[in-house]
Amino acid sequence: MKITSYIGKDPETGMYIAIVPAIPGAHTQAASLDELHKNLKEVIELCLQELSKKEIKLLPEFIGVQQIEVSI
Numbered sequence: 001m002k003i004t005s006y007i008g009k010d011p012e013t014g015m016y017i018a019i020v021p022a023i024p025g026a027h028t029q030a031a032s033l034d035e036l037h038k039n040l041k042e043v044i045e046l047c048l049q050e051l052s053k054k055e056i057k058l059l060p061e062f063i064g065v066q067q068i069e070v071s072i
Contacts, residue, residue: 001056003023003026004020004021004062005018005019005026005044006021007033014031015029015031016029016031016033016036018036020040020043020047022062023044023048023051024047025047026044027043028043
């Protein structure tokens with residue numbers, strides 16, 4: 001099963017942050033991308049264990065990412 005996550009970097013702490021929008025509670029942070037990947041895989045597996053097979057089948061399908069430019 002492939003799961004899509006969003007990864008960002010906190011400008012204040014320098015930590016990498018990952019979230020999985022399709023799975024409530026699936027988020028983590030780490031100092032390196034390798035550590036983030038390991039942590040995120042563990043979190044996703046734990047979260048999926050709490051879902052039924054029906055709930056897993058109903059997880060949203062990833063379509064894509066779109067950047068929107070706005071004036072501030």
